[in-house]
Amino acid sequence: MKKLHQLEARKLLKELDYVKSDYEYKNEIVFEADNSFMRSLNDFLEKNPVLKEMFEKKTNRRIDELIRELPFKSTESVLDPVLEECDKVAITESKVDERIKSIYRSIVKKTHPDKILDARLNDLYITASSMYESNDIMGIYSICDQLGISYDLSSEDIDSLKSQIVQAKEGIFFMESTFSWKWHHAEDEGEKSRLLVEYIKSKII
Secondary structure, three states: OHHHHHHHHHHHHHHHHHHHHHHHHHHHHHHHHHHHHHHHHHHHHHOOHHHHHHHHHHHHHHHHHHHHHOOOOOHHHHHHHHHHHHHHHHHHHHHHHHHHHHHHHHHHHHHOOOOOOOHHHHHHHHHHHHHHHOOOHHHHHHHHHHHOOOOOOOHHHHHHHHHHHHHHHHHHHHHHOOHHHHHHOOOOHHHHHHHHHHHHHHHHO
16 A cells, blocks of 8 residues: 555656646746737737727726725735735745755755766756755655655645646646637637637627
8 A cells, every 4th residue: 555655646746747847838838929919919909990999998997997996905904914824834834844854865865966976966956955945845755756765745745746736737727728828829820810809809898
């Protein structure tokens, strides 16, 4: 049963690494596509002044509505929940730090540039040090896999891994549903124009 537990942990860690990499890659695509999409949108509206006027009126009206809906609270009341959240994070980090210490020491023994002359291992040392400082225990576990260092994930760790994977996948699904993503992957100018019209309609109607 222990071996099965370890295999599940390794599978989840690899899946998380892949999903995170996929998320970062697609996020960069959307970031760059956003700029191109908005430029094309502005060009399209310039060529269609009536549509541009309708679009701008609707957009400005929506902005006014959002401003009116903003709660006007004192600075102290706004900061209270933020400070409370920071306290929670600090407590969590202190707990995680204790779990990481012994594993990090094992990684250092196998990767430190003063002890090991191997570029790949030295790179892992740098990565592990960064993860240690940020209390990224899942990242530390992933490096342990690469170095053959044993570790034991708790049921809470497993749940956390699964949760992170789900969140990353949801983020990817959202990005792939945006107009910028679809516009970037459009096969021809006709499809791009259709997407621009769809976007404008979604804002006007």
